[in-house]
Amino acid sequence: MSKQVEKPEWARIAEAFEASGQTQREFALARGVRLSTLQSWVYRHRRSAPSRGEPV
Template sequence: MAKQVEKPEWERVAEAFEASGQTQREFVLARGGRLSTLRSWVYRHRRSAPSRVEPVRLLPVQVAASPVATEAESAGEGRPESRGGPGAGDSPRGARGRSATARLASART
């Protein structure tokens, strides 16, 4: 069974790792021990350390009304057509929203 390590010891090792500038793998190879154990100790050390991140500061904003559209803009002039060309709308089926099969069937009659 593995030896129980007291908190001061694993904190000391985790702090030594943080100060070393080495990767976890390099640190373990140089000092001995298991990589998974060091990872666990470093994880616990980082979780117990006070947060160094400054709290989020929210700023008040004021939303302004958008400018009024000109007649040309509201009529759709100057805007690129959708992918399907005139009349296609948002339908992925192409012009007038009918499938190619439906258009062929109506063309035959």
């Protein structure tokens, strides 16, 4: 059974990936997370972030 990851934790991991300059595969291997899990977190993080050019 896998542990449930809270939003602040997966958001930090997604942000770290974005800043890393690595591919998702490289980052997932280095962090010991499944590639599909990282992809899901990055997708959710990108969807939750306000896109550039939109008024805040």
